Structure formats: structure tokens, C-alpha cells
Amino acid sequence: xxxxxxxxxxxxxxIICRAQQETGNNAKKLFSLTGKLEDSxxxxxxxxxxxxxxxxxxxxxxxxxxxxxxxRFSFNQLQNGSYRLSVSHSNFQPLWRxxxxxxxxxxIDIGPIFLKDKNLLQELxxxxxxxxxxxxxDTLEFNSESFKTKPNAVVEDMLKKMPGVEVDKDGTxxxxxxxxxxVLVNGKDFFNEDPKLATRNLxxxxxxxxxxxxxxxDQAEFTGIDDGNAEQTINLKLKKDKKNAAFGKIxxxxxxQSRYDGQFNINKFKDDQQLSVIGMANNSNRQGFSLMxxxxxxxxxxxxxxGGGGIVINTGEPEDFGLPVSGISNKQGITTTVADxxxxxxxxxxxxxxxxxxxxxxxQVDNDxxxxxxxxxxxxxxxxxxxxxxxxxxQGNRFNFSADHKIDSxxxxxLTGTVGYQKGNIxxxxxxxxxxxxxxxxxxxxxxTTNATEGYNLNNSILFRHKFKKRSRTFSINGNMQYNDSRxxxxxYSVNNFFKNAAIDLxxxxxxxxxxxxxxxxxxxxxxxxxxLSKRSLxxxxxxxxxxxxxxxxxxxxxxxxxGKHDVRNSNLSNAFQxxxxxxxxxxxxxxxxxxxGFSAGANLQYASLLSKLKDNSFSLKQGFTNLLPMANFNYxxxxxxxxxxxxxxxxxQPNASxxxxxxxxxxxxxVREGNPLLEQQxxxxxxxxxxxxxxxxxxxxxAFLNYYSLQNAIVNSDTIDSAGTRLTKPVNASGVFxxxxxVERGIRIKKLNTRFSIGxxxxxxxxxxxxxxxxxxxxxxxxxxxxSANYSYKDFLDIDLSARIAYNKARYSLQPVLNNNFWRQxxxxxxxxxxxxxxxxxxxxxxxxxxxxxDGFNTRIGLWNASLSKQVLKSKKGxxxxxxxDLLKQNVGVDRNANNNFIEDIQYQALQRFFTLGxxxxxxxxxxxxxxxxxxxx
Numbered sequence: 001x002x003x004x005x006x007x008x009x010x011x012x013x014x015i016i017c018r019a020q021q022e023t024g025n026n027a028k029k030l031f032s033l034t035g036k037l038e039d040s041x042x043x044x045x046x047x048x049x050x051x052x053x054x055x056x057x058x059x060x061x062x063x064x065x066x067x068x069x070x071x072r073f074s075f076n077q078l079q080n081g082s083y084r085l086s087v088s089h090s091n092f093q094p095l096w097r098x099x100x101x102x103x104x105x106x107x108i109d110i111g112p113i114f115l116k117d118k119n120l121l122q123e124l125x126x127x128x129x130x131x132x133x134x135x136x137x138d139t140l141e142f143n144s145e146s147f148k149t150k151p152n153a154v155v156e157d158m159l160k161k162m163p164g165v166e167v168d169k170d171g172t173x174x175x176x177x178x179x180x181x182x183v184l185v186n187g188k189d190f191f192n193e194d195p196k197l198a199t200r201n202l203x204x205x206x207x208x209x210x211x212x213x214x215x216x217x218d219q220a221e222f223t224g225i226d227d228g229n230a231e232q233t234i235n236l237k238l239k240k241d242k243k244n245a246a247f248g249k250i251x252x253x254x255x256x257q258s259r260y261d262g263q264f265n266i267n268k269f270k271d272d273q274q275l276s277v278i279g280m281a282n283n284s285n286r287q288g289f290s291l292m293x294x295x296x297x298x299x300x301x302x303x304x305x306x307g308g309g310g311i312v313i314n315t316g317e318p319e320d321f322g323l324p325v326s327g328i329s330n331k332q333g334i335t336t337t338v339a340d341x342x343x344x345x346x347x348x349x350x351x352x353x354x355x356x357x358x359x360x361x362x363x364q365v366d367n368d369x370x371x372x373x374x375x376x377x378x379x380x381x382x383x384x385x386x387x388x389x390x391x392x393x394x395q396g397n398r399f400n401f402s403a404d405h406k407i408d409s410x411x412x413x414x415l416t417g418t419v420g421y422q423k424g425n426i427x428x429x430x431x432x433x434x435x436x437x438x439x440x441x442x443x444x445x446x447x448x449t450t451n452a453t454e455g456y457n458l459n460n461s462i463l464f465r466h467k468f469k470k471r472s473r474t475f476s477i478n479g480n481m482q483y484n485d486s487r488x489x490x491x492x493y494s495v496n497n498f499f500k501n502a503a504i505d506l507x508x509x510x511x512x513x514x515x516x517x518x519x520x521x522x523x524x525x526x527x528x529x530x531x532x533l534s535k536r537s538l539x540x541x542x543x544x545x546x547x548x549x550x551x552x553x554x555x556x557x558x559x560x561x562x563x564g565k566h567d568v569r570n571s572n573l574s575n576a577f578q579x580x581x582x583x584x585x586x587x588x589x590x591x592x593x594x595x596x597x598g599f600s601a602g603a604n605l606q607y608a609s610l611l612s613k614l615k616d617n618s619f620s621l622k623q624g625f626t627n628l629l630p631m632a633n634f635n636y637x638x639x640x641x642x643x644x645x646x647x648x649x650x651x652x653x654q655p656n657a658s659x660x661x662x663x664x665x666x667x668x669x670x671x672v673r674e675g676n677p678l679l680e681q682q683x684x685x686x687x688x689x690x691x692x693x694x695x696x697x698x699x700x701x702x703x704a705f706l707n708y709y710s711l712q713n714a715i716v717n718s719d720t721i722d723s724a725g726t727r728l729t730k731p732v733n734a735s736g737v738f739x740x741x742x743x744v745e746r747g748i749r750i751k752k753l754n755t756r757f758s759i760g761x762x763x764x765x766x767x768x769x770x771x772x773x774x775x776x777x778x779x780x781x782x783x784x785x786x787x788x789s790a791n792y793s794y795k796d797f798l799d800i801d802l803s804a805r806i807a808y809n810k811a812r813y814s815l816q817p818v819l820n821n822n823f824w825r826q827x828x829x830x831x832x833x834x835x836x837x838x839x840x841x842x843x844x845x846x847x848x849x850x851x852x853x854x855x856d857g858f859n860t861r862i863g864l865w866n867a868s869l870s871k872q873v874l875k876s877k878k879g880x881x882x883x884x885x886x887d888l889l890k891q892n893v894g895v896d897r898n899a900n901n902n903f904i905e906d907i908q909y910q911a912l913q914r915f916f917t918l919g920x921x922x923x924x925x926x927x928x929x930x931x932x933x934x935x936x937x938x939x
Contacts (some may be wrong), residue, residue, distance in 0.1 A: 014136045030077050033108050037071040037087065040114040045071030049089040049115070052132045054146065056082035056098065061146045063751075064163070067699070077751040085110070088134050091117055131607070133163070133696075140175075140212040140696060148796065149204045152249070152872070152880050152923060156235060158204040161793075164696045164759065165748070166480035169829070171196040175212050175232065176641065176694035176701040176747075182215065184235040188274060188345050197341075198236060201265045201278055203923075206247060207235040220463055222474060226299045229604035244270050248902075253884070253919025258282050261917060266924065272347040285885070285912050287338065332894055332909040333367025333390070343473075351401060353404045358397075366910070373905035375721075376777075376816045382442050382725060384903075388430035396422045408465045419457040426451040434725050442725045443670070445496035455486030455518075473531035481524045488516040498724045507725075508669050511559035513566040514573070523547030540602070545584040550613055552577045575663055576615040581654065583608035589631070598633040604672035608652065608681070612660050616816040621660060627652050641694040655679040655715060661733045670744050672728045680733050683712040699749035699756060702708055712739035718771035734769040736778065754793060761786040778814040783807065801831040812903070821904060823853030823897065839872030851895055855907050863891050880921040890914040 007562040033053070037046040051062040051073045062083070067073045080101045087095045092115035101108060134148035147161040159173060162937045166174045173180040174194060183195040188936040191200045199728045214230035248266035261282040273612050280286070339362070345355040400418040406412045426449075432852045433444035461480040468474065491513050498506040524546035531539045556573035557566040589602025613620035633650040638644070658665075659673035687708045693913040694701040720728045745760030762785040789803035827849050834842040848896050870882040894909035 009338045012820075017530050028081060031106050031108060033075040033078060033110070035073055035085075035110045036112050037073070038112050038114055039092075040116045042108065043114075045069070046089060046092065046115055047071060048093070049073075050134050051086055052086040052088075052146075053078075054084040054086060054132060058085055063132045064696075076391045086132065087113060089115060090136055094117060117424055119513075120772075138210070138605045139211050140147060140209040144204070144207045144209065150796075150841065150872075152921060153204040154200055155202045155204055155207060155210075156199040158207065159199065159210065160791075160799075162210065163699045163749075164694065164701065164747075167199075169831075171200060173199060173234065176454040176692070176696060176703075177236070177769050178232045178692060178694075178703060180212075180234050181231050182233045184233060185518075186238055186269070187235055188353075189754065190343060195234075197232060197278070201276075201838070202236065202267070203247060203249075204241040206238055207236050208239040208242075209236060211235040212351070222467075222476065238269065248924045249921055250739070250924065251921035252920060253882070253917040255884075255917030257915045259915045259917055266385075271568055272345075274343070274345045275302070278342075281338045283334070283336040284915075284917075285335045286668075308344070330897075332369075332911075334365040334910060334912050338362040355402045358398045361394070361396045363392075363394050368910040370576040370908040371905055373903045375903045376772075376819050381816070381819075382434050382511045384432060384434045386430055388428060391427045392424070393426075394422065396420070400713070402578065410469075412465045413449055414463040414465075416461050416463075419456070420458075421452040421456040424452070440502060441499040443496060445494060447492070447494040449493075450491045452489045453486065454488075455484065455485040457480065461838075470532065471535075472530060472538050473528045475523065475528070476659075477527045480523070482520075482522045484518070484762075486518045489515075490514045494669075498704065498722075498726075510669065511566075512556055512570065512573070513553065514556045516555075517553045518550070519552075520548065520550040522546065522603050529750075533590070534592075536594055537590065540589045540591060541586070542588075543586040543606075547580070547582045549580045550578070569891045572664065572666055574616075575661070577661060578613055578615055580611040581608070587629075595632070596638075597636040599632070601630075603628055603630040603634040605629075608654065610654055610660075612677075612722070614661070614663070620663065623681075625652065625654075625681050627683065638693075640690070641696065642691050644690075646687070646689045648685075650686070651684050653682040653684065655681065656755050659715060673724065674728065674730050679715060679731060682714055685710045685712075699747070701745075701747040703743075705741075705743040707741045708738070709740075714769065716768070716770045718774075720773055732771065734776075736767065736769050740765045740766050756791045757762065758789045759787075773817060775815055777816075780812045781901045782812075784809040799831075799833040801829070801830045819904070822850070826850040839877060841868075841870045843868045843870070847917045854895075855899060860893055860895055861888050862893055862895075865889050874922075878923045882919050882921070884917045884919070885914075886916070887912070887914040 035051075035052075037049050038044065039046060045067075047067055049067045049071075050064060051067060053062040053075055055062050057330060062078070063075050065073050065075065078101075082098070082100045085097045085099065087097075095113065095115055097110070097113070099108075099110065132143055134141040134143070142162050144158065147158050148159065149157045156167055156171065156173075160167050164176045168174070173183075180195055183190060183198040185198055185202070212232075212234055215233040216230050246266070246268040248264065250264045252260075252262040259282075261280075261284050263280040263282075264278070266277045292384050294644065339360060341357060342357045343355075345353075347353050367390045369386070369390065371384075371386045371387045371388075372538045373386075375382050375384060387759040398418065400416075401909075402414065402417050404412065404414045428447070428449050430448075431444075431446045434442040436442060459480075460480050461478060463476065463478045465476045466474065492510055493512075494510045496508045496510075498508075524544065526544040528540060528542045528729035531541075533539055553576045556570040558568040558570050559566050560568045564793050583606055585604055585606035587602055589600050591600040592598060606629055607624070608627070609624045611620070611621065627650070629650045633645070633647040635643065635645040640846045648833075655676075658673070659675055659679055660677050661676060662677050665673040685708075689706045691704045692701070693703075694853045710798045712735065713733040714735070715731050716734045716737070718730045718732045720730075741762070741764045743760065743762045745758065747758045748758065749756045762783070764781075764783045766779075766783075767783045770779070785805065785807040787803065787805040789801065792798075792800045792802075805827045809821075809823050811821045813819055817844075828845065829848075830844070830846045833846045836842065845866045849860075849862045849864070851860050853859070865888040866884070866886050867888060868882055868884040870880055873879040873881060892911045892913050892915050894911040896907040896909070898905050898907065
């Protein structure tokens with residue numbers, strides 16, 4: 001197989017060399033284009049007009065720029081050929097001009113170009129082509145016909161061709177260095193605001209315009225004064241004939257190792273009505289819907305089992321807290337997924353905007369793990385090794401609803417609701433052993449557990465908004481309710497042996513069943529009033545009242561050898577716990593937004609009380625906290641594409657129920673937990689600074705980000721570990737916990753190479769605290785992760801993406817400096833798409849990962865090669881046949897590293913290895929009655 005990889009790389013090298021040779025041959029024929037824009041009547045220069053240069057041969061965008069304060073513009077490094085110049089401005093009629101260059105001309109000055117005012121009454125000449133790029137106020141618009149994609153392409157494929165737009169491997173979209181958090185379709189939310197559901201499902205040839213802008217927050221749109229909380233947004237404006245049409249695709253594939261992959265996507269749009277249905281079924285580790293679309297059962301069941309004081313360098317699995325979400329991520333193991341969703345939105349009688357969606361997700365995950373964990377305990381260092389087999393099953397249902405009704409021009413009411421139901425099962429078998437550095441056994445054992453969970457939740461809110469006649473004088477009140485009901489049935493069988501002088505000194509067997517019922521409910525009301533202080537400033541006054549209560553009933557029973565049943569109640573592991581939490585207060589802020597800058601400053605005064613009690617005995621605890629919580633933000637716009645923003649806020653976090661209970665949890669004899677009723681609340685400070693400098697016309701951008709986060713009275717773990725390796729964990733308060741994270745990214749385009757480069761790095765320092773045998777342990781982790789990527793395109797023939805990422809981690813421990821550790825991860829990636837005549841496409845992706853500085857057996861080098869060959873078939877290329885190969889070198893191995901205040905561990909987990917599939921995709925289209933019948937291709 002290696003010879004095929006070598007052949008592929010040689011082929012790509014030849015293609016690149018030929019392309020670069022052609023570029024070099026044409027280097028002698030390069031020329032520059034200059035010009036000046038003037039008003040046709042007053043002959044005044046026109047600034048900030050969008051000037052685009054289009055290739056006549058293939059109608060592709062060559063470059064675009066904006067005219068300066070003197071109306072001048074220029075293009076450099078252009079090859080001889082036929083071009084069309086496009087000029088657009090919001091106050092003037094658009095203009096097109098064709099020209100052709102010949103060899104020998106180095107500079108072309110097309111002289112003054114006169115634009116006519118849009119208000120002049122005259123006959124307009126209608127042109128069939130629009131400018132490739134337009135800048136309308138704060139909105140950047142790309143017209144789709146200038147960015148050609150292959151048949152069956154999706155929106156994501158088209159975005160990759162647009163200047164200043166980057167699409168990461170995981171589907172994250174960035175424009176001029178800033179991440180897109182929201183994608184709208186015709187101005188409406190699409191599938192609960194998940195951007196990838198739109199970019200990876202909608203067909204590229206259904207889109208008329210891609211509009212990029214910063215969407216103001218709901219509060220800023222309501223008050224009329226920007227609060228600085230804008231969200232980077234893309235709006236996909238569909239073509240007129242697609243606004244009244246049905247379109248979609250169906251695909252299916254089957255392959256070796258019994259692999260299969262099927263999906264469908266059907267959309268029907270008519271005026272304001274949008275209906276979309278998507279679905280998938282596969283056992284090839286392809287993710288279903290995003291985590292945000294699954295239920296988040298993190299009520300009192302999660303609060304019962306919370307912890308603190310950890311430092312995570314690289315997490316392996318999602319947290320597992322009673323009602324788990326593990327299995328939703330397909331990072332580890334082999335996953336089988338069945339998922340579907342439906343989204344409907346409409347406008348009723350021009351006053352009520354509704355949006356509904358339903359999601360279903362069923363996932364099965366099989367995963368075998370090998371863990372090597374080095375404990376960091378002064379005078380008692382030992383290594384813990386575990387082999388485990390895990391099977392996880394989750395089923396989730398979620399229904400979302402929102403209705404925004406405009407009562408009149410001054411009043412509106414908005415209802416939102418979510419109903420969810422989830423069930424899951426986890427079965428785990430494992431064996432472990434702990435040993436000292438000299439090889440002497442400390443303990444060993446086996447554990448078999450099952451965990452069945454089920455629950456549902458409700459989340460509803462109602463928002464009333466009122467605008468007074470005076471601009472920016474507003475009043476709003478919001479009421480919300482949450483309800484969560486969950487149940488868990490668990491079994492545990494474990495045998496734990498403790499050694500002394502190489503012989504078993506103590507053996508402990510657990511054979512138990514447990515039942516847990518959890519119920520939480522909360523209610524709240526928040527009111528806001530804004531009073532204008534000037535045309536651009538306002539005073540905001542707010543008040544809030546929120547209360548929540550929770551009941552947890554946990555019952556554990558030991559096995560009775562006499563009766564053969566689990567009917568002996570374990571009082572140490574059984575309890576009924578109740579908590580009531582209330583917080584209320586108010587605040588005041590001043591906000592202003594000037595032409596160049598804006599800021600806000602204010603504070604909340606908050607009182608909180610927490611009542612906790614064990615219903616089985618007389619223990620109860622009541623705590624009260626009063627806090628002043630300041631907040632501030634500042635933003636400055638040097639230009640529309642050069643901005644600086646700073647945010648500062650504070651918040652509190654109360655101890656959860658399990659952290660307060662003075663009851664020992666001995667369900668795991670090696671790791672006993674006990675609460676601390678004397679815990680105080682955490683107080684956090686969070687500071688963010690970000691800077692953006694972008695030049696879309698030259699496809700250059702610089703984005704920088706800095707975050708500082710610190711905790712006062714941080715809740716951390718205090719661990720007492722005895723000579724047998726048994727650990728007792730108790731939460732305590734500590735100082736000195738903070739995180740610093742910085743990121744910088746630079747994007748440039750080199751025209752001579754026809755390549756866009758992105759260079760950046762992430763730097764983070766995490767400082768955590770815990771206690772080991774009453775000694776304070778400070779852990780510091782420095783992480784530096786530089787990266788570079790390049791994208792090369794040669795006409796419609798070849799696309800190549802190259803990237804390299806290096807992550808360096810430096811972990812330091814105050815109690816055990818001998819265990820200070822450095823480790824690396826290097827990742828190199830090549831993606832190449834070759835479009836050949838006859839509708840043939842060859843795709844290759846090769847990722848090479850190198851892990852160093854880890855435990856023996858975990859320093860690996862992995863070469864992962866995926867490839868496909870596709871052929872477009874049928875009339876209008878509505879069909880596609882694809883042969884795909886995954887992990888062609890059969891080297892896929894899962895490796896991870898986690899670090900904690902108490903240990904460093906390396907994990908090796910089950911990964912999906914080499915398989916092949918053969919699939920077919922068919923595009924569907926049906927025009928609305930009376931509408932144009934155009935071919936719609938997807939995927």
C-alpha cells in the first residue's frame with residue numbers, strides 16, 4: 001500500500017510543478033491595472049466603491065478592491081487575457097466594462113470612470129451578470145455565480161472558494177479570521193442555529209447570495225443602541241426559483257466489514273415557509289447531530305456527583321454524571337448512529353414568526369481501552385493500569401418551539417419551549433492492578449457495572465417587550481421555568497485485593513444494586529428598563545428573582561446470600577437529599593455607542609441562599625452570600641474591518657449538593673468521597689480582549705485573542721491516600737487558581753503562487769491547586785500550539801490543502817518535581833481534489849500524527865490515508881457513484897493523554913480501521929407550480 005501512497009504524492013508533485021511552471025512562464029506577461037472613479041455630474045471622486053475583476057473565460061472572480069478617498073483603485077500581478085471590470089456603489093448605478101490585454105503592456109490606466117447617480121431618471125441597461133463582491137454598508141455580499149462549484153456541491157464547497165473565507169476540516173467557518181456562529185437561510189434560523197446543518201446540507205446552486213455581517217444581539221435590536229455583543233453571521237439568500245421549490249438528495253453506501261452509510265436531505269421552501277427534513281444511519285463513526293441538539297440532563301443527578309480542582313490537558317470522553325451524554329461523541333470506539341430531524345418555520349399573518357424543530361438520535365458505542373496512570377503522591381508513587389470493555393447506548397428526543405408575535409408597533413411577546421426525553425445504557429467490564437516502581441503489587445481487582453438511565457425535561461420561557469414613543473426607552477420582562485425528572489438503575493460487582501509483602505492482606509467484594517430518582521425544578525423572572533440619556537447613550541436598570549429546588553433519593557442494596565436477592569439496604573450508600581437555592585438582586589449599567597467606540601459599565605448586587613438537608617436524619621445546612629458583581633466592556637472601530645474589543649465580568653458559583661453532604665460515598669472502595677458542609681462559594685473574574693484587522697479585498701487578516709480567568713475560594717479536592725492505595729477525597733476552598741489563554745492568527749494570499757496561507761498559534765497556561773495528604777500541590781501546565789496551513793487552487797482542476805500543527809505541553813508539579821513532564825503531538829495533513837474530464841473526481845486525504853514524551857507503548861506514529869473516486873452520471877449529472885477507502889494503510893490507533901493534580905495518564909482506545917464502501921447519490925428537484933423548472937443538485 002505504501003507504493004500507492006508514494007505514487008499519489010509523485011502525481012501531485014508533478015501537477016503542482018506543472019502549475020507553478022505555467023505561472024512562472026506567465027510571470028513575464030504580468031501587468032497592473034489602475035483607474036479612478038468620479039461622479040458623472042460633479043466629477044467628484046467616489047470612495048468606498050467595490051471594484052471587481054472577472055475573467056471573461058470562466059466568469060470567475062480574479063480579485064476585488066475598494067476605491068480610496070481619491071476614488072483610485074488598482075490591481076497588480078495580472079496575467080494577459082480578457083477581463084470584465086465591475087463597479088458598484090450603494091448610491092450609484094452599477095457599471096461593467098470589458099477589456100483585453102496583449103503581450104508587452106505592463107501598466108493599463110483605464111482613466112476616469114464616471115458613475116451615474118441612482119436617482120437620475122433614465123433608461124437603465126439590464127445586465128445578466130452582477131458584481132462578484134459587493135459591500136453594502138456593514139454587509140459583505142458574495143454573488144454565487146462568480147464562485148463555480150462542481151455538480152452536487154454543498155454550500156460549504158462554495159464558501160471555500162470565496163475570498164477571506166476559511167472552512168476548517170470539522171466544518172467551522174471563518175470569515176476574515178472570525179468564526180461564524182450563526183447561519184441563516186433567507187433571514188431565518190435553520191435547525192436551531194447550528195451552522196453546519198446549513199453549510200453541509202443545502203446545495204450550493206440553490207444560493208443566490210452569501211451575506212456576511214455582524215448580527216446585533218436581541219437586546220441591542222430592541223433598544224436601538226449597540227451593546228457590543230454582535231454575533232458573526234452568514235445569511236444564505238436563496239435564488240428566486242428556489243424560494244418556491246422542493247429539492248434534496250438521497251445517498252446510500254455499503255462496504256467491507258459490514259459498513260454502511262445512508263443519508264437523506266429534503267427541503268421545501270415557499271415564500272416565508274421553510275420545511276427541511278434530514279436523516280442518517282451509519283456504522284462508520286460519522287457523527288449525528290451536534291451535542292447541542294441532545295438533551296442535557298444535568299440536574300440534581302449531576303450535582304450529586306460533582307467534583308473540583310482538576311487540570312485537564314486533553315480530555316478523552318465527555319463527563320459521565322448519572323444520566324450520561326457519553327456515546328454522543330464518536331472520538332473513541334466504533335459508533336453506530338441513527339439520527340433524523342425536521343425543521344419548520346413560517347410567518348403567520350405577517351405578525352407571528354414561528355420556528356419549530358424535532359431531533360432524534362440513537363447511538364451505540366463499543367470501545368475497548370487500555371489506561372496507564374502514574375499517580376503523583378509524595379512518598380507513595382504507584383502506577384495504575386486498567387483494561388476495560390465498554391458498551392454505551394443513548395437515545396434522545398428533543399422538540400423545540402418558538403413564536404415571536406408582534407402585537408403592534410410598540411409591543412411584542414415571544415414564547416420559547418423545549419421538551420426532551422432521553423434514555424441510555426452503559427455496560428462496562430474492567431480489570432486493574434496497581435504497583436510500585438519496584439514492581440511490587442499494591443492492589444488489583446475486577447469490576448463489572450451496568451447503568452440504565454431515563455428522564456425528561458421541560459424548559460419554557462415567555463418574554464414581553466414594550467417600546468415607548470421615546471427612542472431607546474424600553475421595558476421588558478422575562479419569565480422562565482425548568483423541570484427535570486430522571487431515574488437511574490445501576491448494578492455493580494467488584495472484587496478488590498489489597499497486598500502486603502507480596503501477599504493478599506485484604507479482599508473486598510461488592511455486589512450491589514442502586515436506584516436513584518432525581519427531580520429538579522426552577523422558576524425565575526427578570527425585568528429590564530432602559531432610559532435614554534442621549535441619542536447614543538442609555539441607562540439600564542434591571543432586577544431578578546430566581547429559585548430552584550431539588551430532591552434526590554438514592555437507595556443501595558447489597559446481595560443477600562441467604563435469599564439470593566439484593567434485599568439488604570446499605571445505609572452508608574443510601575440517602576435522601578433536598579436542596580433549595582434562591583438568588584435575587586438588581587443592577588444598573590450605562591451604555592453608549594459612538595461612531596468609533598462604545599462602552600458599558602455597571603454592576604449587580606446579588607443575594608443568594610442555599611438550604612441543604614438530609615431527609616433521613618437531622619442534618620441541615622443554610623448558607624447565605626451577598627456579592628457585588630461588576631461588569632464592563634469597551635469596543636473601538638478604527639475602521640469597519642479593524643476593531644478592538646475588551647470585556648470584563650464577574651460571577652459566583654455555589655457548592656453543589658454532593659460537595660456539601662457530610663456523608664461518605666464508598667461505592668468505589670479505592671476512591672471514597674465525602675462532602676464538606678463548610679465550603680464557601682467560588683467568585684470568578686473573566687477578562688477577554690480581541691483584535692481584528694482584515695482587508696477582504698486583499699484577502700489578508702489578523703485576529704488576536706487574550707483571556708484571563710481566575711477563581712477566588714476555588715473549590716478543589718483534598719485527597720488523603722493511605723499505604724494500601726485507597727483515596728479519600730474531600731472538597732475544600734483554595735486560592736491561586738487561574739487560566740491564561742492567547743491566540744493569534746494571520747491570513748494572507750500570495751497571488752504569484754495562487755495560494756492562501758494561514759499562520760497562527762495558541763498559548764495557554766493553566767494553574768491549578770489541590771491537596772495531597774494535607775500538603776498543598778500546585779500544578780502548572782504550559783501549552784504552545786503553532787500551526788500553519790496553505791490552500792492552492794489551479795483553475796477548476798486542482799485544489800490542495802496543506803496544514804501542520806505542533807502541540808507542546810509542559811506540566812510542572814510542586815510536590816513532585818521529579819515527575820515534571822514534557823510531551824508533544826505533531827499533526828501533518830494533506831487534502832487534494834483532482835477534477836478530471838468526464839465528471840471524474842479523485843479525492844485524497846493523508847494525516848500523519850506523531851506522539852512523543854508519553855509512557856512506553858503510547859509513543860506512536862500514525863499515518864491515516866482516506867481516498868475516493870467519484871463519477872457523475874445520469875441526465876444533468878443528477879447521480880454520482882463513489883468508491884471510497886478509509887485508513888488505507890491500516891494504521892488508525894486511538895491515543896490520548898490526560899493530566900490531573902494527582903496523576904498523568906495515557907489512554908489507548910479502540911479505533912475504526914481499514915474498510916471500503918461503494919455508494920450512489922441521487923439529487924431530487926421539483927419546482928413549485930407555475931415556477932421555473934431548474935435542476936437542483938445537492939451534495
